[in-house]
Amino acid sequence: MIKCRLASIGLLVLLLNLTGFTVTAQPQQSWVRINLLGYKPGSPKIAVWCSKENNTITSFSIIDVTSGKPVFTGKAGKAYGGYGPFTQTGRLNFTNFTKPGRYFIKAGEATSPEFTIGADVYKGAADFCLSYMRQQRSGFNPFLKDSCHTHDGYTLYGPMPDSTHIDASGGWHDASDYLQYLTTSANATWHLLAAARDFPNAFGDGHLANGLPGKNNQSDVLDEARWGLNWLLKMHPRKDWLFNQIADDRDHHGMRLPKEDSFYGRGFERPVYFCTATPQGFGKYKNRSTGLASTAGKFASAFALGAELFNDTLLQSRALSAWTLGVEKPGVCQTAPGRSPYFYEEDNWTDDMELAGAALAHLNRANKKYLGAAKTYAKGETITPWLGADTARHYQWYPFINIGHYELAKLSTGTERATLINFYKQGIERVWQKARQNAFYRGIPFIWCSNNLTTSFAIQCYWYRQLSGDTSYSELEQACFDWLLGCNPWGSSMVYGLPAGGDTPADPHSAFTHIGHYPINGGLVDGPVYGSIYKSLIGITLNEPDEYADFQSDLVVYHDDYGDYSTNEPTMDGTASLIYLLAAKEMGKSQQTPVTYDHGAITRGSTAKKQLALVFTGDEYADGAAYIARFLQQEKIKASFFFTGRFYRKAANKQIIGQLRKQGNYLGPHSDQHLVYCDWNQRDSLLVTQKQFAHDLADNYTAMAAYSINKKEALYFLPPYEWYNDTIAAWTKQAGLQLINYTPGTYSNADYTTPDMKNYRSSAAILDSIINYEQRSATGLNGFVLLIHIGSHPARTDKFYYQLPALINYLRQRSYTLTTVRDLLR
Structure with missing residues (x-):
């Protein structure tokens, strides 16, 4: 199989020779690898330059396809040295270029394929990959209409007696063979359900x-998940029966389209294997x-999430x-081998039971035993063992991350x-220590189904970022995603037909394509393997010249050839995981302009824009209120005010609160009675119960209701004393609601101090601290939540709010925009 790009070059050479020209083709020595599907404007955007020569580049340019003109020039960064077939490599970072359009990169003598930057660049990709899941259906196959x-x-x-008939028709074929495993099917079902839950749009x-084509008032991802659930029910037909697999490797006697x-x-x-908790195997090979629990946990988690989404009592x-x-x-319930030694060698099970316990805890909130059990199981696998390792047995640690x-x-x-x-962070860090050493940020071992591991690890990075707000690993997360879609040594997407017109698998190890000449749209292929693994496998023969020969190495190989079942076979479970990841990428917010979190509270907005929010808090004192309101109105500035219930209810404050609201400022809660939530020295030690916290906060909103301020309008909550912990968040x-706090680094919040205090700061010192921080920080005051008190104790005669004119004058000279927390943080 020779791809179109090579055929076109050959035709050009032939035509030139026929017209009398002698063409001596100079072998290409350098390349630029990119995500062929494209990039969102706010995401990390990195291409990889690679060369077979020991040279380096210092810069690169982005060229607009329409005009042919350069629109961005960047520095090439450090040289990473050799990797795989390449002698020299480097990362080309163009994250700061955000203009939507169609482009290509030129670096030295190399140019990249064209790519798109756009907010909707991943739109429909997850839906596209569902087509492969439908094609994998067993029982009625809508693709074949048979x-x-x-x-x-x-x-x-x-x-029961062996050879007893049981109705187990349905589900999905596991890969290009037609075996069916509970292990992969339940995991795939869970990912589809989670995608429907987390990214319904x-x-x-x-x-x-x-x-079949048509509409049924239910999203296609739920239809597909339901297909999986219906089969799982057949594999757990009674409360004391579990079945683990249909068929065995007698299936591998030859390629054929799915039939009887x-x-x-x-x-x-076909044989249906019962779960016995003991070793099984058709021939001389046995599992362990x-x-x-590994099978039962997967059943339980898929059923529990399905019961929640479908409101199904049977599930x-x-x-x-x-x-x-x-x-x-x-313990573990592994799949059963037959005539060959290959089977899913799953060695972990506490992760499956942890997920099942968490799913049941969510479904049965009144019963605390599931939550407690899940916490206990979580201690059994804190870090997924393959993370940071160089190898693992086939599906030894599955699912490939601890969901x-x-x-x-x-x-x-x-x-x-x-x-x-x-736990997530530690696992990611183990991979990062390997990934940081090469230009592709590759820290995933090249074992069988390496693309599945890559997809799962990208999801773990995504989940860690969502849970923690920490964006430290965003480039690593993006690098894994980019790898799957073309930013790899071969320059090929690993997903059939994605993107359309791109370099994607054309000759996968699939009967649908090889015999039926059908596309397998959306199927994720296994991915590259170590050269040593490839050489050791049984029965692999390439059937066509290798178009990627220049990019193979002793380290790692990948072939787009149906004869290579180790690197180019699509898998159902890998595709289901990719569907979740693509949905997350399509629906997710920008990674370039994240907010900063501390103990669950947002403490800073985007550092990519020169804007900040002035925030004023108030409880007992309001001596600066009239001055502040008048100054803001005069300067046409919108600010944010967080008051306690006591402040809102105080009659003397009624007029000024009304004025601030009329001016369009943001007004929010600061607790009702200005409680101290946690110990000043032992932050994790709570001084309030959840009931006290909730009652006090509700009273704060009741006081705000007098000014027609409701929860929907005031979703941000700034804690009393600006002191809280993860539990409060x-x-x-x-x-x-969303907890927020001031951005640390200046003394602005010290304007409440009085001269008798050890931590007293004068207004001049506070202003200097703000200016000094702005001048010495690489990101200045970008995204700052700058907190000031609306009043202070009478003993403090040096009121900082009188420094507002000087502060605002400085900020405007430095081109900052002042906005509300609502606009800063959304």
Whole structure:
């Protein structure tokens, strides 16, 4: 198989030779690799320059495709040295270029393929990949408009006599073979359900429940998840029965389109393997099963989430029965091998039970036993073992990340939540220590299904960023995503047909393409493997010249050839995970302009823009209110004011509060009675109960209602004394609000101090601290929440609010825009 780009070059050379010209092709020595699908304006944007020569570049340019003119020039950054087939590599960072359009990069003698920058560049990508899931359906296959494997199947290893018939038709084929595993199917079902829950707007309604075109008033991702759930129910038909797999590697006798298979010795029936918690295997090879929990946990988590989204009591019942089996028989339930030694060698199970416990805890909030059990199971796998490792056995640590940590963290507060988030961080850091050493930021081992590991790890980075607000690993997260879509040594997307017209798999290890010549749109292929693994595998033969020969190396290989089942076979579970990741990328907010969090509170807005928010708090004193309101009105500045309930109710403040509101300032809550939430020295030590916190905050809003200010209008809450912890932030979130606090670094919040205090700061010193910070910080006061008190104790005669004219004059000279917290942080 020779791709179009090579064929075109050959035709050009032939034409030139026929006209009398002699062409001596100079082999290309350098390339620029990019995300072929494109970039969002606010995301990290990095291309990789790579060369087979020992040279370097110092700069690069972005060229507008329409005009042909350069629109951005950047520095090339440090040289990373060799990687795989390349002698020299470098990262080309153009994150700060955000203008939507169609471009290509020129770096030295190399130019990149064209790419797009746009807010909707990933729109529809997740929906596109659902087409592969529909194509993988067993039973009725909507792609072929025909049925297959409708006679499944006959039982093995069960409490019933062997060869007992059971209805197990349905579900998805696992990959390009037609085996079906609970291990991968339940994980795929969970990812589809989670995508529907977390990103419902990423999916359309273009298909019926059976997968045929049409509308049924339900998103296609829910239709597909329901298809998976229906099959899982057949594999757990009774509360004490679990089945783990349909068929075995007798399936691998040859490529064929899905049909009724007749080579298992029972007509068209295929074997259905019962979960026994003991080793199984058709031939001389056996798995190492020790329990049921890995399978039971996957059942329970998918059923519990399905019960929540579909409001289905049967799913809830099956979630509980599967959970019970997992508790009773801890350990792993591996897939069964047959004539060959390959099987899913899953060695972990506490992660599955942690996820199941968290899902059941969310579904049964009144019953605390599931939450407690999930917390216990979380200690069994704090960090997914392959993270930072160079290798692992096939599907040894599956799913490839600990999903349970994310779901459990959302239900946790305080130190428990922080601990779970830190588990994610530690795993990411292990990968980062390897990734930071090469230009592709590659820290994922090149084992079988490396693309699946890459997808899952990108999701872990995404979840960590969502839970913590920490953007330290955003470039690593993006690098994994970019790798899947073309920013890799081969310059090829790993997703069939995505993007349209791009360099994507054309000859995957799939009967649909090789025999039926059908596209497998949206299928994620296995991905590159170590050269040593490739050389050791049985039965691999390339059937066409290798168009990527220049980019293969002893380190790693990838072939777009149906003869290579190790790197170019699409997988159903990998595609389901990718659907979640693509939906997150489509619907997610900008990574370039994040807010900063501290203990769950937003403490700073975007550092990409020269804007900040003046924030005034008030409880007992209001001596500066009239001056501040008059000055803001005169300068046409909108600010934000957070008052306690006591401040709002005080009759003397009524007129000034009304004036501030009329001027268009933001007014929010600051607690009702100005409580101290936590110990000043032991921050995790709470001084209030959740009931006290909620009652006090509700009273604050009641006082605000007198000025027609409601929760919907005032979603940001600034804590009393500007002192709080993770638990307070979580309680605030549960109340439907977002905790915020001032940006540290200046003495602006010290304007309450009086001369008798050790920490007293004069107004001149406070102003100097703001100016000095602005001048010495690389990001200045960008995104600052600059807190000032609306009044202070009479003993402080040096009032800082009289410095506002000097402060505003300085900020305007430095081209800052002043805005409200609502506009700064959204």
